[in-house]
Amino acid sequence: MATETEAQDEADEDSLISTDPGKGGLDENADRGGVTSGKTIIHSRDLDVFYGETQALQHIDLEIPENQVTAMIGPSGCGKSTFLRCINRMNDLIDIARVEGELSFKGKNVYDDDVDPVALRRRIGMVFQHPNPFPKSIYDNVAYGLRTQDKTDDMDAVIEESLKKAALWDEVKDRLDESALDLSGGQQQRLCIARAIAVDPEVVLMDEPASALDPIATSQIEDLIEELSEEYTVVIVTHNMQQAARISDKTAVFLTGGELVEFDDTDKIFENPDSQRVEDYITGKFG
Numbered sequence: 001m002a003t004e005t006e007a008q009d010e011a012d013e014d015s016l017i018s019t020d021p022g023k024g025g026l027d028e029n030a031d032r033g034g035v036t037s038g039k040t041i042i043h044s045r046d047l048d049v050f051y052g053e054t055q056a057l058q059h060i061d062l063e064i065p066e067n068q069v070t071a072m073i074g075p076s077g078c079g080k081s082t083f084l085r086c087i088n089r090m091n092d093l094i095d096i097a098r099v100e101g102e103l104s105f106k107g108k109n110v111y112d113d114d115v116d117p118v119a120l121r122r123r124i125g126m127v128f129q130h131p132n133p134f135p136k137s138i139y140d141n142v143a144y145g146l147r148t149q150d151k152t153d154d155m156d157a158v159i160e161e162s163l164k165k166a167a168l169w170d171e172v173k174d175r176l177d178e179s180a181l182d183l184s185g186g187q188q189q190r191l192c193i194a195r196a197i198a199v200d201p202e203v204v205l206m207d208e209p210a211s212a213l214d215p216i217a218t219s220q221i222e223d224l225i226e227e228l229s230e231e232y233t234v235v236i237v238t239h240n241m242q243q244a245a246r247i248s249d250k251t252a253v254f255l256t257g258g259e260l261v262e263f264d265d266t267d268k269i270f271e272n273p274d275s276q277r278v279e280d281y282i283t284g285k286f287g
């Protein structure tokens with residue numbers, strides 16, 4: 001029987017997105033975990049983003065498949081991070097940002113008036129460029145989201161599982177009470193990933209998650225991303241084209257002016273892109 005807490009969680013989910021198909025409701029039948037379905041989970045249609053008078057993204061049409069890794073690449077300032085932040089409405093926190101067009105998550109426009117951004121971010125978590133653990137213990141970092149959502153049943157087990165999924169458990173299991181700030185940069189980033197997945201999101205957004213790390217820590221994060229995609233949809237912004245080629249299934253190439261120039265299977269983008277501009281970018285003719 002559902003506990004009061006579970007019932008409240010379900011009510012919270014319902015308040016995020018209507019499940020009434022007549023209102024463009026959420027497809028709750030979508031697979032969770034396991035098989036790579038290729039089904040679209042995030043869909044942008046004619047998406048424009050402005051910062052004040054400046055347009056950062058232009059008419060972006062993009063379908064991101066479920067349980068795969070989608071990479072966003074392109075030169076500095078082309079709008080990759082802006083697109084990523086649209087997905088879980090982090091751009092709401094920037095006063096001058098304005099979004100037009102549609103961005104849907106499981107068929108529901110996340111910019112509809114009835115969507116609660118906080119509830120949305122529980123389902124679409126984020127990991128940032130610089131590891132940003134809280135100045136708390138390793139345990140309390142992972143517990144944080146669980147506590148704020150009153151998901152405290154079996155918390156020790158959930159924390160252990162999250163740290164295992166983030167490939168950090170063996171390194172921290174005997175020091176869970178120590179400060180997260182005493183971990184190395186790579187360990188801190190894996191802790192941030194454990195914190196993001198502890199609350200069981202469906203999508204994990206990553207904004208250059210390895211760019212502040214050394215090659216060994218980078219390689220650990222890349223391995224981890226591949227493993228996470230068995231259970232989660234991962235969307236990653238990276239400056240590193242080799243990294244995109246190594247870990248992603250799909251690649252979106254944005255170019256200056258906030259234009260999405262090509263989106264396809266990663267192999268196709270790197271071996272035989274349709275666009276000359278993409279080929280020039282991939283081969284380093286400009287950057």
Ligand SMILES: Nc1ncnc2c1ncn2[C@@H]1O[C@H](COP(=O)(O)OP(=O)(O)OP(=O)(O)O)[C@@H](O)[C@H]1O
Nearest residue numbers: 051056074075076077078079080081082083094096
């Ligand atoms: N908070 C902001 N206020 C004003 N303009 C912004 C803001 N954030 C981004 N921009 C502008 O929007 C455009 C796209 O920036 P964005 O950070 O999305 O690009 P990016 O491709 O992720 O760049 P980088 O690879 O350098 O991180 C740039 O022209 C940038 O100056």
